[in-house]
Amino acid sequence: MKSSVRNALIAVGLAAAATLAAPVAQAQSYSVWLVENSRFMNVPYGAFMPDRVFVPGSTSKMNNINTVDLPVNVGVIKGTINGKMEVILADAGWKQQDYLKMTGSDHYSAVVDQLKLLGISADQVTKIIVGHGHWDHAGSLSDFPNAVLYIQKAELEGIEWAINYPHPRISATNVSPGGCARTPACGYPPKTLDEIYGKVLSAKAVIVDGEMDVLPGIKIHPAHHAHTAGSQLIEVRTGTSVGTLVFGSDVYSSWQGIRDWMMANPQSSADTAQQFLAYEKCYKLTGGYNNCISGHEPTSYTADYPITKNSWVGANGARLAEITLAPGESSKKK
């Protein structure tokens, strides 16, 4: 065979191979929604964000709001990897019947019910990445039997350290009736920890030590002591026009907090410097604050929090927001 013919055939072969390989090389794309699991009503703003403490008579936008209603937000990420559908939850919310009165909640809708409005059943959830293990973020793990839990090793170590500390004011899961005084072990009722332990026993848990690539375009970043000892961020490169999202859970409980560089949701297990470093991480990964998804931002599902503005109201007044749709995914907005 003449060399020119051979070269031409090689060129054609390479071109054909490149064409076949093109779908594999394409960026992975994900559809993303935010769903409201419930709303904590009438929370004093200053208790949530000290810089926003209410000053009676103040005309400042920073200090003229007395109480806020805080949604419990759960991220839903859906994509197809090698022909298999993956549904990943960023946090898992909680179950109303366990804490009905003590939380002063309203607009409760179980995460499984919110998912149904997106056409997703509980058994289709493949992964749950909890930002941390508090009851309102890891409180419905057992509703998702097939899902693998991702939790930081440091989160479990932090709780274990606290409960074994020799002084009861540190080791207490709660200090006094009627108030969680935010001891390091506060916020982890036995029921929630039983659910985490249940995932471990059923071989459905990954104990993450630092960073981890979970799926193409989805990566865990540690944010230790930004809220709890083993908090973590979830980076989602959506492959769509919205670009990269970072779910912060309670590392940035408030989107206004990350926008205005104010700390939110103070905890004894948190270090303000670590919280701000985690804010910076989201800025670096997403190019700003708009794509940082907060766990309890009061303006969620409204135009005041632009990434969540494409929203609608589901059962019991609990809201949903369509953040982005992967090619081929139809809108679920009602």
Next chain:
Amino acid sequence: MQTEVSGSQRTARVAALKGFGFGALVVGLIALVAFAVFRENFKPAAPAVEANASFVGGLSLHAHEATALSPEEEAYAAALWPIHSEVKLAAVRMIFAGLAYKTEDHDAKKLRAKVQPLTQTFEAAGKRVAVIKSPASLQEAHKSYVEAVKLYSSATREMIKVADDGRDEHLIQAQQRSEQASLAILKLSDVLWPGEYKPN
């Protein structure tokens, strides 16, 4: 079939088409404006929940509020609280003994050493709970709490069996009992100590 058309006829036909097109455009625009005016004036009222789309300021009036306890219930809650605190801490320690066994050391002897004292804690707590006098309104809840402490105690005894035969089945059974007990105490907590777990 082809038709011959002269230059002047073609010009006249183009002018007529242009006139027709312009007229259609004007009619279309008028229809659009009329539709917009109609839609604005006769739009159905938005549902109340949408009208109140910004929830800042605690405007909703439907939050679940805790009801005040009677003096007898308050006394019961006060007597139960110190025991409840010990029970919760012991329950969490039991869970972490299991977690450490599964995720860190796989040392059944260590597991037994951690869990055995918790059996005594739960048994002692159970005896203390049993002698608290519960008001009539909380008798069922009280019974449920007593049962929950027994379940925890039983869970510890089941866990320890791993040291005998190394079978994880004991841990699974123990976890199921523990979770059942945890749910029961949480339900009573919701009545007695409504602020026990704050939003965080």
